[in-house]
Amino acid sequence: MEQRIIDKLKEIKTPYYLYDxxxxxxxxxxxxxxxxxxxxxxxxxxxxxxxxxxxxxxxxxxxxxxxxxxxxxxxxxxxxxxxxxxxxxxxxxxxxxxxxxxxxxxxxxxxxxxxxxxxxxxxxxxxxxxxxxxxxxxxxxxxxxxxxxxxxxxxxxxxxxxxxxxxxxxxxxxxxxxxxxxxxxxxxxxxxxxxxxxxxxxxxxxxxxxxxxxxxxxxxxxxxxxxxxxxxxxxxxxxxxxxxxxxxxxxxxxxxxxxxxxxxxxxSNAGYIISEVISIKKRKGMPLYILDAGMTENPRPALYKAYHHIEPLLKKTGSKKKTRIAGPLCENTDEFGIYHLPELRIGDRVLIHNCGAYTRTMASNYNGRLLPPEYVIVKKGLRMIRKKQRFSSLIDNEVY
Ligand SMILES: Cc1ncc(COP(=O)(O)O)c(C=O)c1O
Incomplete structure (x- = not known):
């Protein structure tokens, strides 16, 4: 990915979908x-x-x-x-x-x-x-x-x-x-x-x-x-x-x-989710990073045990360790899996690969989460193609 695009990706609030x-x-x-x-x-x-x-x-x-x-x-x-x-x-x-x-x-x-x-x-x-x-x-x-x-x-x-x-x-x-x-x-x-x-x-x-x-x-x-x-x-x-x-x-x-x-x-390979580490803990000595994206944005790991490659958005030095990555939802199945990654800190961004197919179409509002915005990399830079959902859409069509 070109540096000028990565510079823009650093500025956008996570999580979001990105397509090329x-x-x-x-x-x-x-x-x-x-x-x-x-x-x-x-x-x-x-x-x-x-x-x-x-x-x-x-x-x-x-x-x-x-x-x-x-x-x-x-x-x-x-x-x-x-x-x-x-x-x-x-x-x-x-x-x-x-x-x-x-x-x-x-x-x-x-x-x-x-x-x-x-x-x-x-x-x-x-x-x-x-x-x-x-x-x-x-x-x-x-x-x-x-x-x-x-x-x-x-x-x-x-x-x-x-x-x-x-x-x-x-x-x-x-x-x-x-x-x-x-x-x-x-x-x-x-x-x-x-x-x-x-x-x-x-x-x-x-x-x-x-x-x-x-x-x-x-x-x-x-x-x-x-x-x-x-x-x-x-x-x-x-x-x-x-x-x-x-x-x-x-x-x-x-x-x-x-x-x-x-x-x-x-x-599939034209899409990514950009997400951020929001909490860090350890399980059986292994680092466990919780992201701000999970099964609501990409249900494939929970549905099919699908592997989605994850890497830091910005290059990180340091040795790689076995690392567990999970989403923030109240579900045990909300896990991406185990990866070899350099140490991450809260606020570090990651790129989740292969999120162009069967992710936004399978996304949900579970846990009251809002569908994230979407962007496309075009010749001139980045183009927004969907805004983040609003709270009001969580009660759309309800008769109350
Ligand atoms: C009838 C039918 N055609 C086409 C497709 C597209 O499949 P794929 O995305 O794996 O190419 C599907 C998805 O499972 C399907 O059910």
Whole structure:
């Protein structure tokens, strides 16, 4: 990070989120470059980060958006995505959610159960609008990531089992307003090995074969997201080559257009939380630093035991020691973990890495804490993109 930026970061009240515009642009360009040869269209999984300014950067890279709720549709439309650039997925939706999306002009939907296929058809019929739909299959693959993130595993609640393909064929043959356009599969998140992706593509390919043998045309395949990023300095980046060649083969073999919906890969390493040490104690002889940011700003360590690299914002001399770092919330799970750090003092600032994805979108007001402000590093310096929340928002909408 440039010194002129660090000088500014020293002046802003902690905690706050910080993003780097150039890193987001580079990540998007990297993915577009990787999948250019197979002509894939990329939709950013908005659940990773819904800040309007971040969505605007992503939109300007010519990506679409993948959403899971009317709320995310609302935000993506506000950010300037057109309804045709939006894919609306979810495990289950009420008719009112689907009607909202159709009224807004959203074109692409998935279904993950036969009853959900019927909801899509009924809503489209009520509004006399044509929509394009994907059937999400669960390929039954262990993606080698945290169990909470293994959405393609056989027991996961997501998608339909491959042995339900005959039921899928039956239901889509009755569609009049919904048009079946292809299969969807998302095997999980934060996957750092290419093998599960390649296996997933094979399962999708077999399923397309089944559909074709039942005279069902398949125009698109949505292979989901899940591309992992190194959180720990010892982790190696994902090798995309086998995934790209599996996608190319799939596109050629079946004449299908490929969609992808990555979130984390585009924004995770472009985001940080800047926090300050506010208390110091010892546990079993080990220093324990309490920060002014915790599970309300970044719930990932508490939810997934996720590691987020932490380093002092300003260079510190002195030998490094095993150090425990925790947040300030009234919860035992509010811990970042154990790090090797030089001695810190109260008021010292730290940089928590990889906070661009699934942090501000998972943040909460637990313990009456206010959502922190957000800043972006742009060419000219720093730009504020969200103010700190006010106390009044803690009682918004209450009837008292
Ligand atoms: C259906 C679907 N698509 C895409 C994503 C984005 O995943 P990631 O951020 O790991 O790329 C998710 C997140 O888990 C998802 O559930």
């Amino acid at each position: 515009r150039t890193i987001i642009e580079n990540n998007a360009e990297t993915l577009l470059g990787h999948f250019e040869r197979c002509g894939a269209k990329i939709f950013f999984a908005a659940k990773a980060n819904t800040a309007l300014y971040i969505l605007d950067i992503i939109k300007s890279q010519k990506l679409g958006a993948e959403v899971v709720s009317p709320g995310e549709i609302f935000v993506c439309l506000k950010a300037g995505f057109t309804p045709k650039q939006i894919l609306y997925n979810n495990i289950a939706r009420k008719a009112s959610d689907v009607m909202y999306a159709i009224r807004k002009g959203v074109l692409f939907y998935n279904f993950e159960a036969i009853d959900q296929a019927l909801v899509l058809e009924q809503c489209a019929k009520r509004l006399r609008k044509k929509i394009k739909v994907f059937a999400r299959i669960n390929p039954g693959i262990f993606p080698n990531t945290h169990p909470h993130l293994s959405t393609g595993a056989p027991s996961s609640k997501f998608g339909m089992e491959i042995n339900q393909l005959s039921e899928i064929v039956k239901v889509i043959k009755h569609f009049k307003y919904a048009e079946f356009v292809g299969l969807h599969s998302h095997i999980g998140s934060q996957i750092l090995s290419s093998t599960p992706f390649v296996k997933g593509v094979q399962k999708v390919s077999d399923s397309i074969g089944y559909l074709k043998s039942h005279q069902i045309a398949v125009e698109y395949v949505n292979l989901g997201g899940g591309f992992g990023v190194p959180y720990h300095p010892d982790e190696k980046p994902l090798n995309f080559r086998p995934i790209i060649s599996a996608c190319e083969k799939l596109a050629k073999a079946h004449g299908v257009k490929i969609f992808l919906e990555p979130g984390r890969f585009i924004v």
